Amino acid sequence: MTTPTPPLANCSLSVNALARPLVAQLLAEADRLNLHVVRDPSGACIVDAGIEAGGSVEAGLLIGEICMGGLGQVRLRSGVQDGWPSWLEVASAQPVLACLGSQYAGWSLSASKEETGGKKFFSLGSGPARALAAKEKLFGELGYHDRADAGVLVLEVDRPPPRVIIDKLLRDCGLPAEALTLILTPTTSLAGTTQVVARVLEVALHKAHELGFDLGHIVGGSATAPLPAPSPDGVQAMGRTNDAILYGGRVCLTVRGDDEAARGLAKALPSRNSRDFGRSFADIFKDVGYDFYQIDGALFAPAEVWVANLDSGHTWHAGALDMALLTAAWLKEA
Template sequence: MTDFRSPLAGSPLSVNRLARPLVDRLLAEADALALTVTHDASGACLVDAGIAARGSIEAGLLIGEICMGGLGRVGVRSDGLEGWPTWIEVRSAQPVLACLGSQYAGWSLAASKEETGGKKFFSLGSGPARALAAKEALFGELGYRDQAAAGVLVLEVDRVPPKVVVDKLLRDCGLEPAGLTLILTPTTSLAGTTQVVARVLEVALHKAHELGFALGDIVEGVATAPLPAPSPDGVIAMGRTNDAILYGGRVHLGVRGDDAAARRLAQQLPSRNSRDYGRSFAEIFKEVEYDFYKIDGALFAPAEVWVSNLDSGNTWHAGALNMPLLQGLWLQQA
């Protein structure tokens, strides 16, 4: 019997193998997606999705699916509902593995000025290659580690990672250079903004984990969030992607188990439970002097949540969208 604290123990699924056809498509269609593909001195593949290359929303959708290890679908809806023209839709039949075992940006990658020979480097790695290295404590809780011979990692950066970081990735993932693909997606780009907003379901899974809900009881997930235009200002761009989820994110989780636990999850999950709710993320971030750890953790959650217990057939709803706030931040008067 699988320990409920290790919901992915014994999983036969390989997020890197499942993502590989999507990576191959990204590389094959790079010109059409406005991407640039190069290789570094070691032979690792680098995909510029918004640094010098223009990138695109379509590339961001595909990168979102790559981040989810081929276990999620990311699409776009343009119907003008809720007073905003374009929405990202995400769904997964394996939400814990797709979101926490792959998509979550949990791998801290840093290098000092001395190590880089110039400017210090920092990024959070996200995507399937995290599960090859399994450096985060989260993988011990999940009971999961991938064993694929090739891997892909997404970095939200505005420059190519230095050699010392690439060498670390190869070493920790146990890969040959030809087996590593790095996708670079600054949040100031179309692809970068899109792939971050596509984390709306992952944000809900991470919050459920923080609340102590049994991850093995989460079996389905569907989510939407509005897609803002990227900003050339890095802080504003990051603020917009966060606000899209905190004030415009809708999530429907399918769970099993106890009705009381499902009801409690619905009540506690929405972002409105945070003391920081109601202001733009960029404003909050500046106020705490750009220190994420000073922001109330309860804020990092979708705005509106439904939780359906598939064992009892009961559904609970809590939270609400705050589109007037988003329109005030994003929309200029014609």
């Protein structure tokens, strides 16, 4: 039996190089986007997109595209649809690389109190610089390792990373300090909420990977999800961004290959296959004692899925939005 070729084994695209013009735009327009930009003592560029800075939805859209390694579009659509006024639209012609090779928040970064000289630190890193370090098992499965002379990483944190974390990033990415940009996006902020909801397509790609679908057969993807207002409460903010995808996310994947595999993917993907489906994420999280790993993994998926097979011309549909759950949680009548 021959070993399948990893889906990105022959990919020559650099997510860090492709993201670089977007990073330059973010820095050039920082004042307009309500961002604060500084060089930390190491020389790394730190972009505050919602800790002390006000940030903005527009910044979140651009950060979403940076996270996708310059291989995706993230747009805001206004106008009431399904009972909600603001929706994100996400699309990529390179969804496996954009979503799993770049956007996925898979790089675990932690430091103890002793290492920081104060509070312990933890964050999941997402974005192009993950592929420079390629520390995650996922990169071996994808067959992808980026090479670039500058990198950018997004951290969902409410304080700047300590020096020990920055030193680790520079070492693992093989970069000089002045070539590293870190974008800080607390989920309680406008930019943070936006860039997390912009992961609606990535959530579908990750679920497809978990289901064992051949990623090399996924050739395109688009998605939409409602954009809620951020909550000042961290758990509620995380709950809203998750709920936006789990109950309001609609994904269309374009695939090749066997019809039965495509149909099976459509059937298995939606979040309603989870035993935890039907309650807000914040309530579920509270009920499991805030232990993320006690939540049924099948829940982390879009609400509604369409899978179109280019080889047969057939399309399958499964799942449905639950906007009633979202509006009950997010909307207050005047």
